[in-house]
Amino acid sequence: EVFSPFTVTDIRVDGLQRIAAGTVFTYLPIERGDTVDSAKVADAIRALYKTGFFEDVRVEKQGDILVVQVTERPAINKLTISGNKDIKTEDLTKGLTEIGLSEGGTFDRLALDRVTQELTRQYNNRGKYNVEITPTVTRLDRNRVDVAIAVKEGAAARIRHINLVGNEKFPEQDLRDSWESRETNWKSFYKRDDQYSREKLSGDLEKLNSYYLDRGYIDFTVDNTQVEISPNRQDMFITAGLTEGEQYKVSKVDVTGDTILPKAEIEKRVLVKPGQVFSRRLLEITTDSISAMLGNVGYAFAHVNATPDVDRENKTVGLNLQVVPGPRVNVRRIIFKGNTRTSDEVLRREMRQFEGSWYSQAALDRSKIRLQGLGYFESVDVDSQPVAGTPDQVDVVVTVKETTSGSFVFGLGYSQLSGLTTQIQVSQNNFLGTGNRVSVQANRNSFLKRYDFSFVNPYFTDSGVSLGYNLWWREFDNSNYNTAQFNSTSGAAQMVLGIPITETDTISAMFGIDSNEIFASRGSAPDPLVDYIDAVGNRTFHTLRGQVGWSRNTLDNFLTPNTGMLQRFSAEVALPGSTVEYFKLNYEISKFWRINRHLVLNTRAEIGYGDSYGKDFTRNVCYTAGTFQDTDNNPTTPNVYVPGPAPTEPCLPSSPDYAKTITATGLPFFENFYAGGVRSVRGFSDNTLGPRATATGSTFLQPIGGAVKTVGSVEMFFPSLINSPGARVSAFLDVGNVFASRGAFDAGQLRASTGVALLWRSPMGPISISYAFPFRKEPTDKLERLQFTFGGVF
């Protein structure tokens, strides 16, 4: 109705149940004493509808009182969704709450229609074109309703046929090689690549566009795409019509604009050369690398405008690369987000970019690599945002997503074999978010006692000198590591020091004392081991241990590297005064080459060599075997073993009962290198490669490791095969073995295997699974085709 303007003396609201009058007055744009006309009334009605509480709003005038008549929307008592398989119920309920439909909330028919459309769209996106969504609303008393949404998903439409029309220069098979939408094939049952989705198709058409533009066809266009669905809505047919146009070559390239750095430096980065076939990808790499170069010296907003000037007759295009540096920018503040557990300084000390300094893209890139290298985060994202009100300042925002960078294992068990077993193992690379590496391990059972404690503070000094200490006491049965049968009881105390000498190189030193008591009994441990102990004449080895090391890490990513190299060299010495004086050298190198977007090659090698440098131990052994005699000359009782006479002292080669001379030389067996298993030559069970020996009276060959280790591997990674950042598939060739000594090295004895492996960064830590075929092996080798490791960084 039309209102002649009047001043409101009072306002009355009728029809309220759940909503309080006060609430209506907050949203109502009219107050007592206002003069009101029909326009004002219309605004009021619109305002009240916007609150979403009311199904109907009417305004009347009684004398000077404004009467607002409302009918409230019903409240939702129960909201149930049934029949949904592809989309989980929690995601649906979350989506519904965002649209405004939730238990206890107000029921709005408009919102319900929006929900039905949204669900249909989501299912269409998953290729389910004949989905039926039927919402039913049942009224209850006290203005309440129950809402039930029934979903009948129906079968997904399959892409039966994709057809490109108009491609003469390139076969359709190459064009569609990298597409995600595929015709139904045997892999579709698990890859689901024959399920149609609009996003997937538009992504594929974009790839088609790049394919042509990267090969000089600058006029390429996709004219039309038809997507037809069969009447039974089961099969889809996709046709795309395209005009290729002509191939263009580059006629000239010149760099203009304010290049800041000398033009020659900039021109060195230009990959697009006259005479080449034009390629958009090369152009993009060129413009990116020029703007990055300027970004390294403060020009955060630098960019390059590439304006082509096309010459239609002789099919060439001239390129004018106009460099726009923008202002030189300073970084005002560096803000960290997402570090609810990790302390700010642990992140800030990895930053190579300083606040109050000019912006450096190189420093920010290096900071990202270093932050990833900590291993505390699933993802690290570095972004710069201009500061409002100043033309030349940015804030750098680093957003991290923390992961569990450690493990906590607590075990309590009982078994006949090992009695009561208790095991507590806490290892945290980021202990309490302070960046310190702490590992405490205590496990006990009847044949194993182990107490380890290690602590390293990677930033004992502000510039990154790391200091730490290890303490352990272990009573070990080595046979559970597939190696020879001997037990050892060892205790150690060590100090560890690390000094960064350049951005990528670190030198390290360790000094410690340890004692190692070996129990190797004749008949169970292999003879060379027992001879060694006898020759040394002492079962307990006290060692004054020193180690120096050097490492260089230029990898571009901590867990899934694409380029760069990791090298480590260490020399460990049992210093003079130790029971046995020896040294151990170890060198590792691992290099990554990025072949292209889909292939990353990795070559690895590890060489270990150890030897003694002190005096050798020689001992002559005199021995006469005992015999079985009938000591109580009673034939019925069994004979008794009577040991032979005591060996002559001192035992000389000339003594009558001289048996042999044994010498202990070279690297002590308990310090030997081992090979085989996931970290060296896959396909062979852990630590079983290399020399073997038998114990007296047994023919069972026990691996005893060796003083020389040579292991190598060539592995090809396929980062794009699985599109989750945390998983990488690879094919590999592993070669390697350990040898008793330098002389014993024989390339013919090198074992080799080839196979496939999966590296997956799971929430519980990195897991690697590999399946290998050893093809250079000996019959006595212990094979293990399927192997996996869990946790630990490799």
Add this chain to the structure above:
Amino acid sequence: CARFKNRNGDALEGQPVETIYQKAHRSMLSGNWSTAEEAFKRLVAQYPYGPYTEQALIETAYAQYKAGQHDDAVSTIDRFIRTYPTHKNIAYLYYLRGLTNSSRDAVFLQRVWHLDPARRDLATPMQAYNDFSIVAERYGNSRYAADARERMAKLRDTFARYEMDTALYYLRRDANVAAIDRAKYVLENYPQSAYQADAIATLASAYKALGNTTLAADARAELQKVDPNHAYLRGNWPDYPGHLRRLNPFGGDASALKH
């Protein structure tokens, strides 16, 4: 256990609103937050309006807060504020949201390991500060205003402490411009914080390190006025914690700031 759950649900079906409320409230008093929350949810679904419903929604939010379900508590509070913007104790809802946000990301057993919350992401404490400022400004004379103002002051000190720790981080590394900017940020944004004097002392040491004698002298004079017995004036400031402390795994977060 599912059988047990809906038996409890059926027991509440069709009961008068007072009985459901009494039952839920009893679980609240005995600290049994999840059963209380469940009972209140059934109450609100069956009786979508009326004073009991509003009270039930408020106690649901409190139960969720006490049970540590911070995200649920905040969404319950937001829904209440949208539906009952002029409720008589709406101030309590903003206050409760402030409480929830200030303990939302606290590291477990934070005090036991004496970890410093100022060192971690301050996003949720900042939200808590906004909630408390709503209580203090819009509901200044409510029961909660005084405590809200006190908590705001404490939060301001935490934010200022974060800025100061970062300023000292840069001062130690001879990045004096960065230290000056962080100190100025404290002076401009947290004027009455407990670190006023420390900020001025940072300016003075940074200027001294830069060899800018005039600015250093003036900053020192300013410090003299603000806190005559500040350690800087006696020459041993900042007094960084010893290095040996860094070898103690349970050393927690040490800082040169004394408050």
Add this chain to the structure above:
Amino acid sequence: CGIVYHQPVYQGNLLEKSAVDQLQAGMDKQQVILLLGTPSVSDPYHQERWDYVSTQRTGRVTGTEKKDFVLFFDGDKLARWEGDYFPEQDEQLARNSIRQFGPNLAKDKEKKKRRPSGG
């Protein structure tokens, strides 16, 4: 000791001689900012003075080289300026940053669209 690596620490503004030569008394603060950029140090207790500080510590044992180019204002108008600043060294900085921090990371595709487009 000399063997421990210290990352390079740069602070403050890099001024260009061509810009500094265009300074004229009487310029207002906005014009100065357009010419030299935002000053790195503007002391809260000295509104009348802007310090274009710049410091560098790059060597292993060398200390921090400090320079300060000071502008004095009379109200809002530039009165006089004094002090020195590091000479132009962009080319050397560009070379150092690659040698020091290695090649730049490739920009990931979707982030490229959201690049800051100021300036």
